[in-house]
Amino acid sequence: MTGNLRFAVFIAVALLVFVFILRFVLRARIPRPPWIRVLTTAVIVTVGGMLFAKVGQNSGLPWWIYYTVPMLVTVIVPPVVFRMNGREALAYLVLAFLSSPVIHIVFSFILGWKDYMPFIDVPALWEL
Numbered sequence: 001m002t003g004n005l006r007f008a009v010f011i012a013v014a015l016l017v018f019v020f021i022l023r024f025v026l027r028a029r030i031p032r033p034p035w036i037r038v039l040t041t042a043v044i045v046t047v048g049g050m051l052f053a054k055v056g057q058n059s060g061l062p063w064w065i066y067y068t069v070p071m072l073v074t075v076i077v078p079p080v081v082f083r084m085n086g087r088e089a090l091a092y093l094v095l096a097f098l099s100s101p102v103i104h105i106v107f108s109f110i111l112g113w114k115d116y117m118p119f120i121d122v123p124a125l126w127e128l
Contacts, residue, residue: 006113010103011050017099018042025092026082033082041081045074 019042026033049070056066074096079089105122107113112124 003115006115007050007054010107010113010115011047013103013107014046014050014099015042017103018046018096021092021095021099022078022082025084025088025095037081041078045070045077049073 019038022033022038022042026038053066053070056069057063075093078084078092078096082088084092101120104114104120108120108122109125112126114122114124
């Protein structure tokens with residue numbers, strides 16, 4: 001599989017996971033936030049963040065810029081957009097920060113794709 005196709009798969013999986021996280025964290029809300037708002041926020045955070053990081057890395061930006069900007073968007077945008085209370089924000093932040101390493105571990109261990117978070121070395125199943 002080509003690098004661009006793998007990147008698209010990473011984006012799609014991250015987007016689905018992020019939508020699930022937002023829906024889970026906001027599950028007690030009545031009325032629930034509209035799907036279009038959840039999806040738009042998820043696209044901005046995941047697709048926008050991953051594209052920014054990829055372009056930043058490929059154009060030679062320092063790592064602290066192409067990792068920090070998407071991280072700040074992840075931390076700030078959803079709590080502000082959804083006006084999360086303290087409990088929602090805490091649950092969101094924990095799940096959002098755990099999701100990337102979990103996605104990386106699954107892709108690395110099962111498929112041997114180590115480019116989602118290359119600085120975390122996880123052996124593939126067949127390498128054990």
